[in-house]
Amino acid sequence: MAGRLEGRRIAFLTANEGVEQVELTAPWDAVRAEGGEPVLIAPEVGEVQAFNHLDRGDVFTADVAVADADPDGFDALVLPGGVANPDQLRTNPKAVHFVRQFAETGRTVAVICHGPWTMIDAGVVDGRHLTSWPSVRTDLVRAGAKWSDEPVVVDGNFVSSRRPDDLPVFCGALVDSVASATPVAGH
DSSP, rough: OTTTTTOOEEEOOOOEEEEEHHHHHHHHHHHHHOOOEEEEEESSSSEEEEEEEEEEEEEEEEEGGGGGOOOGOSSSEEEESSSHHHHHTTTTTTHHHHHHHHHTSEEEEETTTHHHHHHHHTTTTTTEEEOOOOGGGGHHTTTTOOOOOSSSSTTTTTEEESGGHHHHHHHHHHHHHHHHHHOOOOO
């Protein structure tokens, strides 16, 4: 039996170092379990060093550089957290541009923990309802977002969660959002 995400490509955008491992692997596994194709994108092709909080975790491989990534080739975008990960992405103009372009497509953008920092710099949170790690609240509110302390918030095409403990509901909302959308043609 085909999964709910059969034929769907999901972009996972991370920095080359600093992504919170479980916030990458849990949604990645959820996408694969439903037949989707996760694709790791980073500023540079090659190694992505993940972390388990402050300890080095596993190394993953980014197959696509963000400068070469086309938002039209993906059905959804996942922005994992970790403090260092979005902090690096928000200072990378190509990553910020990709997030802005992707958010403008109206397709699913799923973000967790500190991940909204990149969305703030992309200028896409004004008027939107999100949740995040508590310390990101002030940044989101100042950028014009409505913030609430909930395990998952779905606002149109945006899916957001606060922390690793929220991953089960975050992954479920991600899959539901992508499965209910029209697939992107041509991949």
